[in-house]
Amino acid sequence: MKIAIHGKVFPENTLPVIEYTIGLLRDKNYEFYLSNSFHDQALENGVDLYNCGIYKPGSGFEHFDFVISIGGDGTLLETITHVGKSETPILGVNTGRLGFLATTNKEMISEALERIGNNEFDIDSRMLLKVESSDSVFEELNFGLNEVTVLKQDTSSMITVHTYINNEFLNSYWADGLIIATPTGSTGYSLSCGGPVVMPQSNNLIITPVSPHNLNVRPLVVSDSNTITLEVESRSNYFMVSLDSRSNIIKSGLKLQIKKEEFSAKLIKFDGYSFVNTLRKKLNWGLDVRN
Numbered sequence: 001m002k003i004a005i006h007g008k009v010f011p012e013n014t015l016p017v018i019e020y021t022i023g024l025l026r027d028k029n030y031e032f033y034l035s036n037s038f039h040d041q042a043l044e045n046g047v048d049l050y051n052c053g054i055y056k057p058g059s060g061f062e063h064f065d066f067v068i069s070i071g072g073d074g075t076l077l078e079t080i081t082h083v084g085k086s087e088t089p090i091l092g093v094n095t096g097r098l099g100f101l102a103t104t105n106k107e108m109i110s111e112a113l114e115r116i117g118n119n120e121f122d123i124d125s126r127m128l129l130k131v132e133s134s135d136s137v138f139e140e141l142n143f144g145l146n147e148v149t150v151l152k153q154d155t156s157s158m159i160t161v162h163t164y165i166n167n168e169f170l171n172s173y174w175a176d177g178l179i180i181a182t183p184t185g186s187t188g189y190s191l192s193c194g195g196p197v198v199m200p201q202s203n204n205l206i207i208t209p210v211s212p213h214n215l216n217v218r219p220l221v222v223s224d225s226n227t228i229t230l231e232v233e234s235r236s237n238y239f240m241v242s243l244d245s246r247s248n249i250i251k252s253g254l255k256l257q258i259k260k261e262e263f264s265a266k267l268i269k270f271d272g273y274s275f276v277n278t279l280r281k282k283l284n285w286g287l288d289v290r291n
Contacts, residue, residue: 001028001117002063004055004088006035006079007070010045014095017106018070019047021093024113026051033064035082058140061086066116066268072096077244080128081141085263089123091116092267100187100282101145103273115270124269126184126200127224128261129243137241137248143261144244146185150232150256151177151210151240153249158213159239164229165222170207173217177210180228180258187279195219200275205258227259 003025007018025032033053034042042049061067061082066089069079076092083090092102093109104112115121128143136142152159161173181190186198186206195208196219205228208219222228232239234252241248241256280286 001030001065003030003032004035004061004064004067004082005032005038005070006057006067006075006082007038007041008075008078009071010041011095014070015045015047017093017095017109018042020106021068021070021109022047022049022052024110028113028117055082057082058084061088064088066091068093069102070095071102072099073101074245076101077145080145080265081143083265084143087263087266089266089268100278101184101267103269103278112268112270116268120270122269122271122273124200124267124273126265126267127182127203128264129180129182129205130259130261131241131243132257132259133254135250135254137250137254137256138243138246141246142243143263144246145182145265146188146244147179147181147190147242148256148258149177149179149189149210149242150230151242152234153236153238153240157235158211160233162231162233163207164231165226167227167229170220171217173209174213175209175211175217178230179206179208179210180230181206181208182224187282190219193219196221197279205260224260227257230256230258232256 033055036054039054068091069076070093093104094102131142131148158174161178163170179190183198183200183202190206190208193208193210195206198204203224204221205224206221209217237252238249
């Protein structure tokens, strides 16, 4: 097998996981490659990288059998940008805290690799969002798993977000910002702003305002077959747009078109995984916390 590995940082508890994973891959005689940034960090931290290759994000992923993302959900979001349209399956190993997406515990790495080798796994296909504009704000990395957000750049005044669905005017949001989230992203920033939790395969988009001026404005769920267009006005003449963990400051008046991407993210899941179970555990649902 040919495997890619990506990670972002090396906290104290993560280094043994990385060394253990690489050791398992060597024992199985798998061919493995680290992302260039991850490779440099691993060398700086004294990881033995004998017989390890280096890959460049965004190229050649059709030749990999799967990708291992070591870290938290943020690391997995970045790994998806490496994989892109190749749709190479991703195994998310959770060394972080929350782990809505990276659902394989570090204690399960050996078992996970064994199951993958025996083809005993399922693919959880998650929709991606695509952002288009005349200025190509995010260039070729204009897709994301969680959400697109427009936010005011400074703390002094709100922005106005004129919003259209399939070119039909929906609303002008006077707010600190506006979130367009996928079902996957419904448990992220959108949830913290009062948006609903949406099941992963619901084929929807969630429009959630951030601190709206008008209290009658509420989150809205629409079909992911729609194209959402945003046009922002700001007193400062600039605003921030973010796509998952990437962000840019752009000039007011620029139109953003947001719609479902043609390809998706393929996450490796095993028997026993349940989104409902994960949701219940992460949000402490079903527990009596009154005392």
